[in-house]
Amino acid sequence: MRIKFGKEEYEALKKFEAHHHPDIWKWIMDKVGKSDGLEILDVSEEACVFALTLAENHPSNKLTLACRGDKPEFDLTSNVTYHKVDFRKGYGELSSLDKQFDLIILNEVTHEISDLGVFFKVLKGLIKDNGQIVVLSRPKNPPLPVPEVCLMLWRKMAPTREEINAASNHAQLNSTSFSAAVPISVDRFQWEKILNSGCFPSVKNTLKCDDRAIRDFCNNKNGKFEFEEKISIFLLKH
Helix, strand or coil: CCCCCEHHHHHHHHHHHHHHCHHHHHHHHHHHCCCCCCEEEECCCCCCHHHHHHHHHCCCCEEEEEECCCCCECCCCCCEEEEECCHHHCCHHHHCCCCCEEEEEEECCCCCCCCHHHHHHHHHCCEEEEEEEEEEECCCCCCCCCCHHHHHHHHHHCCCHHHHHHHHHHCCCEEEEEEEEEEEEECHHHHHHHHHCCCCHHHHHCCCCCHHHHHHHHHCCCCCEEEEEEEEEEEEEC
């Protein structure tokens, strides 16, 4: 599918995050210890909403986006720097950033990164001594409501909690993790924008999941999408 990460999709995602995940983000920022004056690196592909919101709401933060995807289709704030980086070709471009960060965010981690242990070791070299890496992952089961054509790839791409813990051990990082179950109620038109944003890798990478498939999937829903969202969150540090 073609990613549409424009202003409409960004606003839909911000609304979704503000309504459903405020306790999660507060917990993360409490662990970081502050929310202003941060050097942040986001390696989350498209839809880096949490990091972009931190940059937008806290102008003293400096955010570096290192994404395989194209630059978002709206103006970024002046404290955001965008780099197109393809992790499948190695990690030299990441290492060449020649900078250390207070916080690194990796959202929607998948098996597209062939060796998570090596990847975490590279990220470890980019955090300050008191810095942290935040990894957010949704489990294989239950998947979120996405077009059926995407479900097989979702199960294939999503790493297990055990795989993420093994990767952090390989990188010699201390890991703290917890799971959240969040009740979701979202308008079907908002959910369509979220699916189109590219924030879910299985949707983005399923060739048959085009705009029409997403539109039909959402139009066939009467009322709102209501479900329980499962999220695994890992805090990694030296």
